[in-house]
Amino acid sequence: MSPNTTLRRGRPGYDQQGILEVAVAAFNEYGYDATSMGVLADRLKLSKSAIYHHFSSKDEILDRALDQALGSLEGVLDETEAAAGSAADRLDRVLRGAVRVLVDQLPYVTLLLRVRGNTEVERRALARRRAFDKRVTALVAEAQTEGSLRSDIDVRIVERLLFGMINSIVEWYRPGGREDAARLADDVVAVALDGLRVPAGAPRP
Amino acid sequence: MSPNTTLRRGRPGYDQQGILEVAVAAFNEYGYDATSMGVLADRLKLSKSAIYHHFSSKDEILDRALDQALGSLEGVLDETEAAAGSAADRLDRVLRGAVRVLVDQLPYVTLLLRVRGNTEVERRALARRRAFDKRVTALVAEAQTEGSLRSDIDVRIVERLLFGMINSIVEWYRPGGREDAARLADDVVAVALDGLRVPAGAPRP
Structure with missing residues:
Protein backbone atom coordinates (compact mmCIF):
# COMPACT_ATOMS: atom_id res chain seq x y z
CA MET A 1 0.00 0.00 0.00
CA SER A 2 1.45 3.39 -0.95
CA PRO A 3 1.52 6.20 1.66
CA ASN A 4 -0.97 7.99 -0.55
CA THR A 5 -3.54 5.19 -0.28
CA THR A 6 -3.05 5.17 3.48
CA LEU A 7 -3.78 8.87 3.60
CA ARG A 8 -6.88 8.51 1.45
CA ARG A 9 -8.19 5.89 3.88
CA GLY A 10 -7.89 8.47 6.63
CA ARG A 11 -5.79 6.44 9.13
CA PRO A 12 -2.28 7.62 8.47
CA GLY A 13 0.54 5.72 10.10
CA TYR A 14 -1.20 2.57 11.35
CA ASP A 15 -2.40 -0.50 9.55
CA GLN A 16 -3.79 -3.46 11.46
CA GLN A 17 -0.34 -4.87 12.26
CA GLY A 18 0.81 -1.46 13.47
CA ILE A 19 -2.10 -1.20 15.88
CA LEU A 20 -1.43 -4.74 17.06
CA GLU A 21 2.17 -3.90 17.85
CA VAL A 22 1.30 -0.86 19.95
CA ALA A 23 -1.49 -2.76 21.71
CA VAL A 24 0.79 -5.69 22.60
CA ALA A 25 3.37 -3.29 24.04
CA ALA A 26 0.63 -1.65 26.14
CA PHE A 27 -0.77 -5.02 27.33
CA ASN A 28 2.72 -6.07 28.41
CA GLU A 29 3.34 -2.77 30.18
CA TYR A 30 0.05 -2.25 32.02
CA GLY A 31 -1.55 -5.69 31.90
CA TYR A 32 -4.39 -6.65 29.57
CA ASP A 33 -7.19 -5.85 32.02
CA ALA A 34 -5.79 -2.42 32.87
CA THR A 35 -5.45 -1.42 29.19
CA SER A 36 -8.74 0.04 27.98
CA MET A 37 -9.56 0.86 24.36
CA GLY A 38 -9.31 4.51 25.49
CA VAL A 39 -5.71 3.97 26.65
CA LEU A 40 -4.92 2.33 23.31
CA ALA A 41 -6.52 5.18 21.38
CA ASP A 42 -4.40 7.69 23.37
CA ARG A 43 -1.21 5.76 22.66
CA LEU A 44 -2.02 5.46 18.97
CA LYS A 45 -3.30 9.02 18.70
CA LEU A 46 -6.33 7.55 16.96
CA SER A 47 -10.01 7.74 17.78
CA LYS A 48 -11.55 4.63 19.31
CA SER A 49 -13.72 4.26 16.19
CA ALA A 50 -10.56 4.17 14.03
CA ILE A 51 -9.37 1.19 16.12
CA TYR A 52 -12.80 -0.44 15.84
CA HIS A 53 -12.45 -0.17 12.07
CA HIS A 54 -9.65 -2.76 12.38
CA PHE A 55 -10.70 -4.82 15.43
CA SER A 56 -14.18 -5.45 16.74
CA SER A 57 -13.03 -5.52 20.38
CA LYS A 58 -10.05 -5.52 22.72
CA MET B 1 5.12 -22.53 72.79
CA SER B 2 2.41 -24.74 74.28
CA PRO B 3 -1.18 -24.39 73.05
CA ASN B 4 -2.04 -23.08 76.49
CA THR B 5 0.37 -20.15 76.20
CA THR B 6 -1.07 -19.41 72.78
CA LEU B 7 -4.54 -19.28 74.26
CA ARG B 8 -3.47 -17.01 77.09
CA ARG B 9 -1.97 -14.60 74.55
CA GLY B 10 -5.35 -14.40 72.90
CA ARG B 11 -4.39 -15.31 69.32
CA PRO B 12 -5.22 -18.97 69.07
CA GLY B 13 -4.08 -20.83 65.98
CA TYR B 14 -1.56 -18.44 64.47
CA ASP B 15 1.97 -17.55 65.42
CA GLN B 16 4.07 -15.23 63.25
CA GLN B 17 5.05 -18.00 60.83
CA GLY B 18 1.43 -19.09 60.52
CA ILE B 19 0.33 -15.58 59.60
CA LEU B 20 3.20 -15.36 57.13
CA GLU B 21 2.09 -18.56 55.41
CA VAL B 22 -1.50 -17.40 54.95
CA ALA B 23 -0.33 -13.97 53.78
CA VAL B 24 2.06 -15.41 51.20
CA ALA B 25 -0.71 -17.64 49.81
CA ALA B 26 -2.99 -14.58 49.53
CA PHE B 27 -0.27 -12.45 47.89
CA ASN B 28 0.30 -15.21 45.30
CA GLU B 29 -3.43 -15.61 44.66
CA TYR B 30 -4.56 -11.97 44.47
CA GLY B 31 -1.30 -10.09 43.96
CA TYR B 32 0.47 -8.11 46.69
CA ASP B 33 -1.14 -4.76 45.86
CA ALA B 34 -4.64 -6.21 45.77
CA THR B 35 -4.25 -7.91 49.17
CA SER B 36 -5.14 -5.43 51.93
CA MET B 37 -4.60 -6.01 55.64
CA GLY B 38 -8.42 -6.31 55.80
CA VAL B 39 -8.36 -9.20 53.31
CA LEU B 40 -5.63 -10.87 55.38
CA ALA B 41 -7.59 -10.39 58.60
CA ASP B 42 -10.65 -12.00 56.94
CA ARG B 43 -8.62 -14.97 55.74
CA LEU B 44 -6.99 -15.45 59.13
CA LYS B 45 -10.21 -14.79 61.03
CA LEU B 46 -8.18 -12.37 63.15
CA SER B 47 -8.62 -8.68 63.82
CA LYS B 48 -6.26 -6.34 62.02
CA SER B 49 -4.79 -5.33 65.36
CA ALA B 50 -3.95 -8.98 66.09
CA ILE B 51 -1.94 -9.02 62.84
CA TYR B 52 -0.28 -5.71 63.75
CA HIS B 53 0.83 -7.36 66.99
CA HIS B 54 3.10 -9.55 64.83
CA PHE B 55 3.94 -7.29 61.87
CA SER B 56 4.09 -3.50 61.78
CA SER B 57 2.82 -3.32 58.18
CA LYS B 58 1.94 -5.31 55.07
Whole structure:
Protein backbone atom coordinates (compact mmCIF):
# COMPACT_ATOMS: atom_id res chain seq x y z
CA MET A 1 0.00 0.00 0.00
CA SER A 2 1.45 3.39 -0.95
CA PRO A 3 1.52 6.20 1.66
CA ASN A 4 -0.97 7.99 -0.55
CA THR A 5 -3.54 5.19 -0.28
CA THR A 6 -3.05 5.17 3.48
CA LEU A 7 -3.78 8.87 3.60
CA ARG A 8 -6.88 8.51 1.45
CA ARG A 9 -8.19 5.89 3.88
CA GLY A 10 -7.89 8.47 6.63
CA ARG A 11 -5.79 6.44 9.13
CA PRO A 12 -2.28 7.62 8.47
CA GLY A 13 0.54 5.72 10.10
CA TYR A 14 -1.20 2.57 11.35
CA ASP A 15 -2.40 -0.50 9.55
CA GLN A 16 -3.79 -3.46 11.46
CA GLN A 17 -0.34 -4.87 12.26
CA GLY A 18 0.81 -1.46 13.47
CA ILE A 19 -2.10 -1.20 15.88
CA LEU A 20 -1.43 -4.74 17.06
CA GLU A 21 2.17 -3.90 17.85
CA VAL A 22 1.30 -0.86 19.95
CA ALA A 23 -1.49 -2.76 21.71
CA VAL A 24 0.79 -5.69 22.60
CA ALA A 25 3.37 -3.29 24.04
CA ALA A 26 0.63 -1.65 26.14
CA PHE A 27 -0.77 -5.02 27.33
CA ASN A 28 2.72 -6.07 28.41
CA GLU A 29 3.34 -2.77 30.18
CA TYR A 30 0.05 -2.25 32.02
CA GLY A 31 -1.55 -5.69 31.90
CA TYR A 32 -4.39 -6.65 29.57
CA ASP A 33 -7.19 -5.85 32.02
CA ALA A 34 -5.79 -2.42 32.87
CA THR A 35 -5.45 -1.42 29.19
CA SER A 36 -8.74 0.04 27.98
CA MET A 37 -9.56 0.86 24.36
CA GLY A 38 -9.31 4.51 25.49
CA VAL A 39 -5.71 3.97 26.65
CA LEU A 40 -4.92 2.33 23.31
CA ALA A 41 -6.52 5.18 21.38
CA ASP A 42 -4.40 7.69 23.37
CA ARG A 43 -1.21 5.76 22.66
CA LEU A 44 -2.02 5.46 18.97
CA LYS A 45 -3.30 9.02 18.70
CA LEU A 46 -6.33 7.55 16.96
CA SER A 47 -10.01 7.74 17.78
CA LYS A 48 -11.55 4.63 19.31
CA SER A 49 -13.72 4.26 16.19
CA ALA A 50 -10.56 4.17 14.03
CA ILE A 51 -9.37 1.19 16.12
CA TYR A 52 -12.80 -0.44 15.84
CA HIS A 53 -12.45 -0.17 12.07
CA HIS A 54 -9.65 -2.76 12.38
CA PHE A 55 -10.70 -4.82 15.43
CA SER A 56 -14.18 -5.45 16.74
CA SER A 57 -13.03 -5.52 20.38
CA LYS A 58 -10.05 -5.52 22.72
CA ASP A 59 -10.55 -9.28 22.97
CA GLU A 60 -10.07 -9.59 19.21
CA ILE A 61 -6.77 -7.69 19.45
CA LEU A 62 -5.60 -10.11 22.15
CA ASP A 63 -6.80 -13.08 20.09
CA ARG A 64 -4.88 -11.88 17.04
CA ALA A 65 -1.72 -11.22 19.07
CA LEU A 66 -1.79 -14.64 20.76
CA ASP A 67 -2.54 -16.31 17.43
CA GLN A 68 0.56 -14.71 15.95
CA ALA A 69 2.82 -16.13 18.69
CA LEU A 70 1.13 -19.54 18.72
CA GLY A 71 1.02 -19.80 14.93
CA SER A 72 4.75 -19.15 14.72
CA LEU A 73 5.54 -21.76 17.37
CA GLU A 74 3.24 -24.31 15.73
CA GLY A 75 4.91 -23.49 12.41
CA VAL A 76 8.25 -24.57 13.87
CA LEU A 77 6.77 -27.97 14.77
CA ASP A 78 5.07 -28.34 11.38
CA GLU A 79 8.33 -27.64 9.51
CA THR A 80 10.21 -30.01 11.77
CA GLU A 81 7.76 -32.85 11.31
CA ALA A 82 8.22 -32.53 7.56
CA ALA A 83 12.02 -32.75 7.95
CA ALA A 84 14.16 -35.87 7.87
CA GLY A 85 16.55 -36.93 10.61
CA SER A 86 16.47 -38.61 13.99
CA ALA A 87 13.96 -37.48 16.60
CA ALA A 88 16.84 -35.96 18.60
CA ASP A 89 17.88 -33.91 15.56
CA ARG A 90 14.29 -32.79 15.03
CA LEU A 91 14.07 -31.82 18.71
CA ASP A 92 17.28 -29.83 18.23
CA ARG A 93 15.54 -27.98 15.36
CA VAL A 94 12.43 -27.37 17.45
CA LEU A 95 14.45 -25.85 20.29
CA ARG A 96 16.35 -23.60 17.88
CA GLY A 97 13.14 -22.64 16.09
CA ALA A 98 11.40 -21.80 19.35
CA VAL A 99 14.30 -19.56 20.41
CA ARG A 100 14.14 -17.83 17.01
CA VAL A 101 10.38 -17.21 17.37
CA LEU A 102 10.89 -15.93 20.89
CA VAL A 103 13.56 -13.46 19.83
CA ASP A 104 11.77 -12.37 16.63
CA GLN A 105 8.42 -11.95 18.35
CA LEU A 106 9.50 -11.13 21.87
CA PRO A 107 6.47 -8.96 22.83
CA TYR A 108 3.98 -11.46 21.39
CA VAL A 109 5.53 -14.44 23.17
CA THR A 110 5.83 -12.40 26.39
CA LEU A 111 2.10 -11.71 26.20
CA LEU A 112 1.37 -15.38 25.51
CA LEU A 113 3.38 -16.54 28.51
CA ARG A 114 1.41 -14.26 30.83
CA VAL A 115 -1.98 -15.63 29.82
CA ARG A 116 -3.71 -17.22 32.80
CA GLY A 117 -7.04 -18.29 31.29
CA ASN A 118 -9.32 -15.50 32.56
CA THR A 119 -11.34 -15.22 29.33
CA GLU A 120 -12.49 -17.51 26.53
CA VAL A 121 -9.76 -16.11 24.25
CA GLU A 122 -7.15 -16.83 26.92
CA ARG A 123 -8.47 -20.35 27.50
CA ARG A 124 -8.26 -21.12 23.79
CA ALA A 125 -4.65 -19.89 23.78
CA LEU A 126 -3.82 -22.07 26.80
CA ALA A 127 -5.36 -25.08 25.04
CA ARG A 128 -3.14 -24.42 22.01
CA ARG A 129 -0.10 -24.11 24.30
CA ARG A 130 -0.95 -27.47 25.85
CA ALA A 131 -1.33 -29.04 22.40
CA PHE A 132 2.08 -27.61 21.44
CA ASP A 133 3.63 -29.02 24.63
CA LYS A 134 2.08 -32.42 23.88
CA ARG A 135 3.61 -32.52 20.41
CA VAL A 136 7.03 -31.64 21.82
CA THR A 137 6.60 -34.26 24.55
CA ALA A 138 5.80 -36.88 21.86
CA LEU A 139 8.99 -35.90 20.04
CA VAL A 140 11.02 -36.33 23.25
CA ALA A 141 9.42 -39.76 23.72
CA GLU A 142 10.30 -40.73 20.16
CA ALA A 143 13.91 -39.67 20.75
CA GLN A 144 14.05 -41.70 23.95
CA THR A 145 12.66 -44.75 22.15
CA GLU A 146 15.15 -44.47 19.31
CA GLY A 147 17.92 -44.24 21.92
CA SER A 148 19.21 -40.81 20.97
CA LEU A 149 18.06 -39.13 24.21
CA ARG A 150 18.59 -40.46 27.72
CA SER A 151 15.46 -42.22 28.83
CA ASP A 152 15.75 -42.05 32.61
CA ILE A 153 13.73 -38.82 32.90
CA ASP A 154 9.98 -38.54 32.51
CA VAL A 155 9.25 -37.08 29.07
CA ARG A 156 6.88 -34.47 30.47
CA ILE A 157 9.49 -33.24 32.91
CA VAL A 158 12.03 -33.03 30.07
CA GLU A 159 9.60 -30.96 27.99
CA ARG A 160 8.83 -28.64 30.90
CA LEU A 161 12.47 -28.09 31.81
CA LEU A 162 13.43 -27.43 28.17
CA PHE A 163 10.66 -24.92 27.60
CA GLY A 164 11.06 -23.48 31.10
CA MET A 165 14.60 -22.62 30.08
CA ILE A 166 13.60 -21.28 26.66
CA ASN A 167 10.63 -19.28 27.90
CA SER A 168 12.69 -17.69 30.66
CA ILE A 169 14.62 -15.88 27.94
CA VAL A 170 11.76 -13.35 27.64
CA GLU A 171 12.64 -12.17 31.16
CA TRP A 172 16.02 -10.77 30.21
CA TYR A 173 16.55 -10.81 26.44
CA ARG A 174 16.79 -7.39 24.84
CA PRO A 175 17.06 -7.06 21.05
CA GLY A 176 20.29 -5.53 19.81
CA GLY A 177 22.37 -7.05 22.61
CA ARG A 178 25.43 -9.17 22.07
CA GLU A 179 23.53 -12.42 21.59
CA ASP A 180 21.56 -12.79 18.37
CA ALA A 181 18.91 -15.48 17.96
CA ALA A 182 21.22 -18.00 16.28
CA ARG A 183 23.87 -17.69 18.98
CA LEU A 184 21.30 -17.96 21.74
CA ALA A 185 19.82 -21.05 20.06
CA ASP A 186 23.30 -22.61 20.01
CA ASP A 187 23.62 -21.86 23.73
CA VAL A 188 20.25 -23.43 24.58
CA VAL A 189 21.03 -26.58 22.61
CA ALA A 190 24.49 -26.72 24.17
CA VAL A 191 23.04 -26.62 27.67
CA ALA A 192 19.99 -28.80 27.13
CA LEU A 193 21.07 -31.48 24.69
CA ASP A 194 24.82 -31.66 25.01
CA GLY A 195 25.28 -30.57 28.62
CA LEU A 196 27.70 -28.10 30.13
CA ARG A 197 29.97 -30.55 31.87
CA VAL A 198 33.17 -31.57 30.17
CA PRO A 199 33.47 -35.34 30.75
CA ALA A 200 36.19 -36.34 33.19
CA GLY A 201 39.33 -37.25 31.30
CA ALA A 202 38.49 -35.00 28.34
CA PRO A 203 41.36 -32.81 27.17
CA ARG A 204 41.49 -29.50 29.02
CA PRO A 205 40.90 -26.47 26.83
CA MET B 1 5.12 -22.53 72.79
CA SER B 2 2.41 -24.74 74.28
CA PRO B 3 -1.18 -24.39 73.05
CA ASN B 4 -2.04 -23.08 76.49
CA THR B 5 0.37 -20.15 76.20
CA THR B 6 -1.07 -19.41 72.78
CA LEU B 7 -4.54 -19.28 74.26
CA ARG B 8 -3.47 -17.01 77.09
CA ARG B 9 -1.97 -14.60 74.55
CA GLY B 10 -5.35 -14.40 72.90
CA ARG B 11 -4.39 -15.31 69.32
CA PRO B 12 -5.22 -18.97 69.07
CA GLY B 13 -4.08 -20.83 65.98
CA TYR B 14 -1.56 -18.44 64.47
CA ASP B 15 1.97 -17.55 65.42
CA GLN B 16 4.07 -15.23 63.25
CA GLN B 17 5.05 -18.00 60.83
CA GLY B 18 1.43 -19.09 60.52
CA ILE B 19 0.33 -15.58 59.60
CA LEU B 20 3.20 -15.36 57.13
CA GLU B 21 2.09 -18.56 55.41
CA VAL B 22 -1.50 -17.40 54.95
CA ALA B 23 -0.33 -13.97 53.78
CA VAL B 24 2.06 -15.41 51.20
CA ALA B 25 -0.71 -17.64 49.81
CA ALA B 26 -2.99 -14.58 49.53
CA PHE B 27 -0.27 -12.45 47.89
CA ASN B 28 0.30 -15.21 45.30
CA GLU B 29 -3.43 -15.61 44.66
CA TYR B 30 -4.56 -11.97 44.47
CA GLY B 31 -1.30 -10.09 43.96
CA TYR B 32 0.47 -8.11 46.69
CA ASP B 33 -1.14 -4.76 45.86
CA ALA B 34 -4.64 -6.21 45.77
CA THR B 35 -4.25 -7.91 49.17
CA SER B 36 -5.14 -5.43 51.93
CA MET B 37 -4.60 -6.01 55.64
CA GLY B 38 -8.42 -6.31 55.80
CA VAL B 39 -8.36 -9.20 53.31
CA LEU B 40 -5.63 -10.87 55.38
CA ALA B 41 -7.59 -10.39 58.60
CA ASP B 42 -10.65 -12.00 56.94
CA ARG B 43 -8.62 -14.97 55.74
CA LEU B 44 -6.99 -15.45 59.13
CA LYS B 45 -10.21 -14.79 61.03
CA LEU B 46 -8.18 -12.37 63.15
CA SER B 47 -8.62 -8.68 63.82
CA LYS B 48 -6.26 -6.34 62.02
CA SER B 49 -4.79 -5.33 65.36
CA ALA B 50 -3.95 -8.98 66.09
CA ILE B 51 -1.94 -9.02 62.84
CA TYR B 52 -0.28 -5.71 63.75
CA HIS B 53 0.83 -7.36 66.99
CA HIS B 54 3.10 -9.55 64.83
CA PHE B 55 3.94 -7.29 61.87
CA SER B 56 4.09 -3.50 61.78
CA SER B 57 2.82 -3.32 58.18
CA LYS B 58 1.94 -5.31 55.07
CA ASP B 59 5.35 -4.30 53.75
CA GLU B 60 7.00 -5.97 56.73
CA ILE B 61 5.12 -9.20 55.97
CA LEU B 62 6.40 -9.08 52.39
CA ASP B 63 9.91 -8.29 53.59
CA ARG B 64 9.89 -11.28 55.95
CA ALA B 65 8.51 -13.60 53.26
CA LEU B 66 11.09 -12.54 50.66
CA ASP B 67 13.86 -12.77 53.27
CA GLN B 68 12.87 -16.36 53.96
CA ALA B 69 13.20 -17.35 50.28
CA LEU B 70 16.37 -15.33 49.71
CA GLY B 71 17.98 -16.49 52.95
CA SER B 72 17.43 -20.13 51.99
CA LEU B 73 18.90 -19.63 48.53
CA GLU B 74 21.89 -17.72 49.93
CA GLY B 75 22.31 -20.52 52.48
CA VAL B 76 22.78 -23.00 49.62
CA LEU B 77 25.63 -20.88 48.23
CA ASP B 78 27.20 -20.41 51.66
CA GLU B 79 27.20 -24.16 52.33
CA THR B 80 28.59 -24.86 48.89
CA GLU B 81 31.42 -22.37 49.22
CA ALA B 82 32.47 -24.11 52.40
CA ALA B 83 32.51 -27.50 50.61
CA ALA B 84 35.44 -29.11 48.85
CA GLY B 85 35.41 -30.30 45.25
CA SER B 86 35.74 -28.88 41.78
CA ALA B 87 33.77 -25.80 40.81
CA ALA B 88 31.60 -27.99 38.56
CA ASP B 89 30.78 -30.23 41.51
CA ARG B 90 29.96 -27.20 43.64
CA LEU B 91 27.72 -25.86 40.85
CA ASP B 92 26.02 -29.27 40.78
CA ARG B 93 25.35 -28.85 44.53
CA VAL B 94 24.05 -25.31 44.05
CA LEU B 95 21.58 -26.43 41.38
CA ARG B 96 20.34 -29.30 43.55
CA GLY B 97 20.12 -27.04 46.58
CA ALA B 98 18.16 -24.41 44.66
CA VAL B 99 15.67 -27.04 43.47
CA ARG B 100 15.29 -28.25 47.05
CA VAL B 101 14.62 -24.70 48.32
CA LEU B 102 12.14 -24.14 45.51
CA VAL B 103 10.21 -27.31 46.32
CA ASP B 104 10.36 -26.86 50.10
CA GLN B 105 9.37 -23.20 49.96
CA LEU B 106 7.31 -23.11 46.81
CA PRO B 107 4.98 -20.23 47.78
CA TYR B 108 7.85 -18.09 49.11
CA VAL B 109 9.97 -18.55 45.99
CA THR B 110 6.92 -18.00 43.78
CA LEU B 111 6.37 -14.67 45.52
CA LEU B 112 10.04 -13.76 45.15
CA LEU B 113 10.02 -14.48 41.42
CA ARG B 114 7.08 -12.13 40.89
CA VAL B 115 8.74 -9.14 42.54
CA ARG B 116 9.15 -6.32 40.04
CA GLY B 117 10.72 -3.58 42.19
CA ASN B 118 7.69 -1.39 42.87
CA THR B 119 8.61 -0.64 46.50
CA GLU B 120 11.75 -0.25 48.57
CA VAL B 121 11.26 -3.74 50.03
CA GLU B 122 10.94 -5.18 46.52
CA ARG B 123 14.02 -3.30 45.30
CA ARG B 124 16.09 -4.67 48.18
CA ALA B 125 14.91 -8.18 47.29
CA LEU B 126 15.85 -7.66 43.64
CA ALA B 127 19.30 -6.45 44.70
CA ARG B 128 19.76 -9.63 46.76
CA ARG B 129 18.63 -11.73 43.77
CA ARG B 130 21.21 -9.97 41.58
CA ALA B 131 23.92 -10.61 44.17
CA PHE B 132 22.91 -14.29 44.25
CA ASP B 133 23.06 -14.48 40.44
CA LYS B 134 26.51 -12.87 40.49
CA ARG B 135 27.84 -15.45 42.93
CA VAL B 136 26.49 -18.28 40.76
CA THR B 137 27.96 -16.62 37.65
CA ALA B 138 31.35 -16.46 39.39
CA LEU B 139 31.10 -20.17 40.15
CA VAL B 140 30.31 -20.92 36.49
CA ALA B 141 33.34 -18.84 35.49
CA GLU B 142 35.52 -20.75 37.94
CA ALA B 143 34.29 -24.06 36.48
CA GLN B 144 35.04 -22.85 32.95
CA THR B 145 38.54 -21.79 33.99
CA GLU B 146 39.29 -25.10 35.65
CA GLY B 147 38.13 -26.83 32.44
CA SER B 148 35.26 -28.78 33.98
CA LEU B 149 32.51 -26.81 32.15
CA ARG B 150 32.49 -25.94 28.46
CA SER B 151 33.75 -22.42 28.03
CA ASP B 152 32.22 -21.44 24.69
CA ILE B 153 29.14 -19.87 26.27
CA ASP B 154 29.04 -16.53 28.08
CA VAL B 155 28.92 -17.21 31.82
CA ARG B 156 26.00 -14.83 32.34
CA ILE B 157 23.95 -16.62 29.69
CA VAL B 158 24.76 -19.96 31.32
CA GLU B 159 23.61 -18.66 34.70
CA ARG B 160 20.39 -17.24 33.24
CA LEU B 161 19.53 -20.41 31.33
CA LEU B 162 20.22 -22.60 34.36
CA PHE B 163 18.09 -20.53 36.71
CA GLY B 164 15.49 -19.90 34.01
CA MET B 165 15.02 -23.65 33.92
CA ILE B 166 15.03 -24.05 37.71
CA ASN B 167 12.74 -21.10 38.39
CA SER B 168 10.23 -22.27 35.78
CA ILE B 169 9.52 -25.23 38.07
CA VAL B 170 7.30 -22.97 40.21
CA GLU B 171 4.91 -22.74 37.24
CA TRP B 172 3.92 -26.39 37.32
CA TYR B 173 5.32 -28.15 40.39
CA ARG B 174 2.72 -29.35 42.86
CA PRO B 175 3.75 -30.93 46.17
CA GLY B 176 2.75 -34.55 46.58
CA GLY B 177 3.16 -35.33 42.88
CA ARG B 178 5.31 -38.13 41.52
CA GLU B 179 8.53 -36.12 41.53
CA ASP B 180 10.06 -35.33 44.89
CA ALA B 181 12.73 -32.67 45.31
CA ALA B 182 15.67 -35.08 45.08
CA ARG B 183 14.37 -36.68 41.87
CA LEU B 184 13.64 -33.32 40.32
CA ALA B 185 17.15 -32.11 41.26
CA ASP B 186 18.60 -35.18 39.52
CA ASP B 187 16.55 -34.30 36.42
CA VAL B 188 17.73 -30.68 36.38
CA VAL B 189 21.37 -31.69 36.74
CA ALA B 190 20.91 -34.38 34.08
CA VAL B 191 19.57 -31.83 31.60
CA ALA B 192 21.82 -28.91 32.44
CA LEU B 193 25.17 -30.40 33.26
CA ASP B 194 25.22 -33.77 31.56
CA GLY B 195 22.89 -33.10 28.63
CA LEU B 196 20.03 -35.16 27.27
CA ARG B 197 21.66 -36.37 24.12
CA VAL B 198 23.21 -39.82 24.08
CA PRO B 199 26.51 -39.44 22.22
CA ALA B 200 26.55 -41.00 18.75
CA GLY B 201 28.05 -44.47 18.97
CA ALA B 202 27.03 -44.96 22.60
CA PRO B 203 25.38 -48.31 23.32
CA ARG B 204 21.63 -48.22 22.79
CA PRO B 205 19.61 -48.76 25.95
